[in-house]
Amino acid sequence: MRADKKPVMNEMRKAIPASVIRRFPKYLAHVQAVREVGEVWVSSQALALALGLTSSTVRQDLSHLDYSGVSKRGYKVEELEKILVKVLGLEVSRNMVIVGAGNIGRALALHGDFHRKGFTIRGIFDSDPSLQGSRVGGLTVQSMDALKGAVAGEKIDIGVIAVPASAAQDVADALAKAGVKGLLNLAGTHVRAGEGVAVVDVRLVASLQELAYAIKMFEGE
């Protein structure tokens, strides 16, 4: 227990609320889709409908950006895309490594979407000697001993935690020590990182539990 370490997300909330930041990638995906079919303007109503939000949430969310829409026309697609990319820090592409070469880790390593969106997987690591040396797409599974050198040598910003919950904190510590700035945690358990290392959780079981709750509500229990 490292009681002296404050959760890192608090520092982000001072800038734009974390709940709003979490929606920006959804706006960005829609704005890019709309631009690809040649639209010039997008209204808060259209954004609301496409993203399953209310128009007033959309207007409030976008008021955090240094850009305001035009009355009756909405937002200029190209400008909104540019500013979302800038605010999210996506002009820079990021290198990442995956720790854990099990089913989930391998699937992520083979997932083409990441590279297309500016996130390039440079390595995959596992502590299990029977997995080391095996191929995953264009990569070879390496031992954990090789992690530190790879992170330093290949300018890795992001470490993906794709190990069982029991190993997650150790992997988080190893990645932070190796010098990554952010952790994407798929281990299904909370991990703590030191100062200056951000953590975002992808919680598969928790998402299913949230869905179970929604189903229960529909069933009228």
Place this chain on the structure above:
Amino acid sequence: MRADKKPVMNEMRKAIPASVIRRFPKYLAHVQAVREVGEVWVSSQALALALGLTSSTVRQDLSHLDYSGVSKRGYKVEELEKILVKVLGLEVSRNMVIVGAGNIGRALALHGDFHRKGFTIRGIFDSDPSLQGSRVGGLTVQSMDALKGAVAGEKIDIGVIAVPASAAQDVADALAKAGVKGLLNLAGTHVRAGEGVAVVDVRLVASLQELAYAIKMFEGE
């Protein structure tokens, strides 16, 4: 565009706010871990530290439950677990199917955590004939024609969307038509479902973009 269909999540917010519901599975995971090591009480401070929240958020979140803590001791672990399980609707185990037998779909089908947590995968489907008939763990990839019969015959509540973004809405429609009550959407795009069908998104690229934002903040841009 189905402008007549309201986003389903609004109906849930009337009960317990969706943002709070999304945290309950995290509380539950911690409470179960704490119970397994024999703890009887858990304080809001301990929960806050373990989950990266403030104590006041914890107290506010848990005030939505029909159970209040005891001054100076906190919450009784066993009771808190029971009520979280009940509120989330997790006494009932749920059957699910996966649509999409690519890397992500196969990885999910092989992921042992789901079954342990009461979510059992009963089938995997893909429209690609070259994948149909191949084995994924104990399952055989079936054609989309078999979906409807499987959902009805095996009492499937949840459909997992593990296809590319371009096919996601069609798969969502097919699953809803087949009779599932909830969709777990990993396609990285928003899908709309009809009345009475809940949707929870697992957004891998969006999570990376959120992380990129956090890293940018730390870098002091």
